[in-house]
Amino acid sequence: MATMAQAIRMALHYGEENLGVTDVFGEDVGPPLGGVFTASQGLKTAWNSPLDERGIIGTALGLALAGQRPVCEIQFGDYIFNTIDLLKIVGNTHWSCIGQFEVPLVCMTIVGAGIHGSIYHSHSFESVAAHIPGWKIVLPSTPIDAYGLMISAIKDPNPVMFLYPKALIRVKGEQRIPGEPDEKILKRMIDAPTGPTLAHIEQARVDWKPEWPSGLTDYQVPFSKANIVQEGTDITVVTYARHVFMARQAAAQLKESDGVSVEIVDLRTLYPWDRETVMNSIRKTGRVLVLNEDTPVCNFGEHILREIITECFYELHARPRLLAGADVPGVGLHEILELASIPQVQNIVDEIRGICAEEP
Amino acid sequence: MKKDVKLKIFDLMVTARCLEERMIKMSKSADGHFWLGGPGEEAFNVPLGMLSRPGRGVEYDYFHFHYRNAATMLAMGMDPRDELRQANNRATDPFSGGRNFVNHFARVEWNVCPVTSTIQTQWLIAPGTARAQKRHGGEGITIVTCGDAGTAEGDFHIGLNWATQPGWDLPLLFIVTNNRYGISTSYDQVHGAGNIAEMARGYGMEFGIVDGTDVEASYSKLEEVMDFVRKERRPYLLEASVSRLYGHSSSSGANRVPEDSETDPLEEWVKKLIKAKLLTRKDYQAKYEAETQRMNEYLKEVKQEPAPTPESIYDHIYKDA
Numbered sequence: 167m168a169t170m171a172q173a174i175r176m177a178l179h180y181g182e183e184n185l186g187v188t189d190v191f192g193e194d195v196g197p198p199l200g201g202v203f204t205a206s207q208g209l210k211t212a213w214n215s216p217l218d219e220r221g222i223i224g225t226a227l228g229l230a231l232a233g234q235r236p237v238c239e240i241q242f243g244d245y246i247f248n249t250i251d252l253l254k255i256v257g258n259t260h261w262s263c264i265g266q267f268e269v270p271l272v273c274m275t276i277v278g279a280g281i282h283g284s285i286y287h288s289h290s291f292e293s294v295a296a297h298i299p300g301w302k303i304v305l306p307s308t309p310i311d312a313y314g315l316m317i318s319a320i321k322d323p324n325p326v327m328f329l330y331p332k333a334l335i336r337v338k339g340e341q342r343i344p345g346e347p348d349e350k351i352l353k354r355m356i357d358a359p360t361g362p363t364l365a366h367i368e369q370a371r372v373d374w375k376p377e378w379p380s381g382l383t384d385y386q387v388p389f390s391k392a393n394i395v396q397e398g399t400d401i402t403v404v405t406y407a408r409h410v411f412m413a414r415q416a417a418a419q420l421k422e423s424d425g426v427s428v429e430i431v432d433l434r435t436l437y438p439w440d441r442e443t444v445m446n447s448i449r450k451t452g453r454v455l456v457l458n459e460d461t462p463v464c465n466f467g468e469h470i471l472r473e474i475i476t477e478c479f480y481e482l483h484a485r486p487r488l489l490a491g492a493d494v495p496g497v498g499l500h501e502i503l504e505l506a507s508i509p510q511v512q513n514i515v516d517e518i519r520g521i522c523a524e525e526p
Numbered sequence: 527m528k529k530d531v532k533l534k535i536f537d538l539m540v541t542a543r544c545l546e547e548r549m550i551k552m553s554k555s556a557d558g559h560f561w562l563g564g565p566g567e568e569a570f571n572v573p574l575g576m577l578s579r580p581g582r583g584v585e586y587d588y589f590h591f592h593y594r595n596a597a598t599m600l601a602m603g604m605d606p607r608d609e610l611r612q613a614n615n616r617a618t619d620p621f622s623g624g625r626n627f628v629n630h631f632a633r634v635e636w637n638v639c640p641v642t643s644t645i646q647t648q649w650l651i652a653p654g655t656a657r658a659q660k661r662h663g664g665e666g667i668t669i670v671t672c673g674d675a676g677t678a679e680g681d682f683h684i685g686l687n688w689a690t691q692p693g694w695d696l697p698l699l700f701i702v703t704n705n706r707y708g709i710s711t712s713y714d715q716v717h718g719a720g721n722i723a724e725m726a727r728g729y730g731m732e733f734g735i736v737d738g739t740d741v742e743a744s745y746s747k748l749e750e751v752m753d754f755v756r757k758e759r760r761p762y763l764l765e766a767s768v769s770r771l772y773g774h775s776s777s778s779g780a781n782r783v784p785e786d787s788e789t790d791p792l793e794e795w796v797k798k799l800i801k802a803k804l805l806t807r808k809d810y811q812a813k814y815e816a817e818t819q820r821m822n823e824y825l826k827e828v829k830q831e832p833a834p835t836p837e838s839i840y841d842h843i844y845k846d847a
């Protein structure tokens with residue numbers, strides 16, 4: 167099955183061919199590299215920008231104001247922080263001019279820990295992003311969702327922050343994207359030839375052109391639609407991105423050891439998020455753990471918790487909890503440091519046990 | 527310059543001055559909360575508006591203003607009432623529906639992109655509209671303005687850099703209106719370089735300086751450089767020296783600066799027109815009084831229009847998909 171990098175690439179290709187995408191750009195996004203995570207290899211509208219995040223966001227906004235459909239990339243979420251004021255402007259443009267200008271732009275950036283990225287390749291961004299009104303924010307956990315959310319993002323006339331998890335970028339999907347060929351064939355068709363040095367890569371790609379799968383569709387994952395990854399009856403875990411998989415492992419373990427049945431909700435869209443699915447699940451189970459890896463103060467999960475408390479307080483059988491990253495300035499490089507900074511399967515198991523042990 | 531053009535500029539300069547003076551008074555009463563604008567820049571800003579090509583889409587010019595361009599908007603055809611609506615934060619304010627400060631324009635029919643208060647960020651957005659125009663071809667250009675103090679932001683250089691990418695020289699006219707102040711900090715305290723325009727040299731960009739208090743100099747320089755950007759599809763950095771006749775904004779009092787401390791471009795133009803026998807002092811005074819009166823009447827009218835409703839804060843957060 168396709169990886170998330172391949173899925174994004176295919177969605178962007180579909181967007182270029184069918185949905186009016188005019189520019190896919192950012193640092194190392196165009197040839198020869200096609201993105202440091204290969205998400206933009208072979209795209210006909212991809213181009214390399216200067217190493218300048220402020221210029222990238224500003225130019226994307228200008229392009230959108232001039233009726234283009236840009237998809238820009240900030241190479242790592244860790245380097246988007248110097249554009250915050252511009253993200254504010256992007257988010258308030260349509261509102262401040264009472265709807266006169268539309269801002270159909272997508273900003274994609276890769277986030278989170280899990281690749282031994284140390285202090286500056288492990289940041290989460292969703293909590294800060296959620297504090298910038300006017301954007302829609304997505305963070306897929308699977309290749310097919312990445313494809314479907316990218317199609318939705320491109321089609322939307324509003325700014326969309328397309329976050330995607332570093333740790334899952336090369337993980338193969340479990341579900342076939344409509345039109346996706348067999349894995350080996352896909353690789354041959356759309357993965358650019360590589361080499362030991364930039365010079366080799368450049369040489370190998372001089373005459374290379376991708377052969378795009380012909381059957382790709384505008385398969386969409388609608389915004390604000392969470393996915394119930396697995397059904398359960400004892401507790402709801404509200405999560406997204408890499409922690410969907412960690413929650414699944416924790417759930418399997420708990421089922422085996424404690425006979426606890428865990429329902430896992432993958433939010434997919436963080437804003438505007440799917441309250442209905444979340445609240446309905448909690449009404450069913452009566453217990454909830456909100457789970458992510460961002461730092462805990464003003465964490466996006468705190469917002470969800472607050473909404474849960476306001477709406478479902480009397481239906482809860484135990485105190486709702488947030489399991490988030492450690493309250494530290496960065497994720498350290500050594501494995502031990504990273505594991506201590508980001509919630510791990512055992513932490514999730516412990517947390518769920520604690521919540522389930524509480525008597526109403 | 528033809529006689530009728532000279533007089534048209536005069537008319538627009540008086541209108542702009544009277545509009546701004548009306549809004550200054552509003553900021554000192556309950557009619558407006560705040561004022562900042564362009565008295566002292568009319569000799570430059572009026573020709574800028576007259577020579578530009580407002581319209582919708584990449585065929586026309588795109589504008590990314592800072593907050594002193596009312597005279598430009600008037601020269602492009604703005605009804606002064608529209609700006610009074612914004613100053614008085616009416617729901618009928620066509621730019622922002624009562625949401626934004628005075629002189630924070632946004633008009634999609636003329637490609638006037640939303641003015642934001644954040645200094646210099648417009649220089650990052652302008653390369654985007656200019657890139658779309660470069661790709662499209664034709665003669666549409668992007669025009670972006672800023673003040674002298676704002677050029678200390680890195681965004682100033684980002685704009686110049688993105689306008690001169692190899693193979694992608696952009697049809698982008700960068701304009702710095704240098705009034706020698708950023709609020710209270712004088713230019714001489716914080717600028718080591720002799721002038722701002724020459725910074726374009728490092729980017730291989732054409733540049734020039736003009737006396738922005740002189741109508742004829744401004745008009746002919748703008749005519750020349752706009753033609754260059756339109757035809758050559760390459761950027762140009764123009765620095766115009768201008769005056770700031772009422773200080774920075776209402777937060778610094780918005781009082782008229784001492785006589786002779788700064789050149790009044792309107793007064794200079796009137797003197798020239800009188801000398802050329804195109805105008806008498808009496809004509810000028812009559813025009814000035816009539817325009818002042820017209821603005822008073824307009825304000826009365828505008829104040830009757832509805833205020834924004836509380837529910838309206840939720841309008842236009844997203845465009846419906």
Ligand SMILES: Cc1ncc(C[n+]2csc(CCOP(=O)(O)OP(=O)(O)O)c2C)c(N)n1
Pocket residue numbers: 594643644645646672673674675676677705707708709774
């Ligand atoms: C990013 C940012 N910093 C500070 C301010 C506050 N501020 C508003 S106007 C101004 C001075 C700008 O001076 P200049 O660029 O010379 O333009 P002028 O007002 O003189 O036309 C400052 C510091 C702001 N609006 N934005």
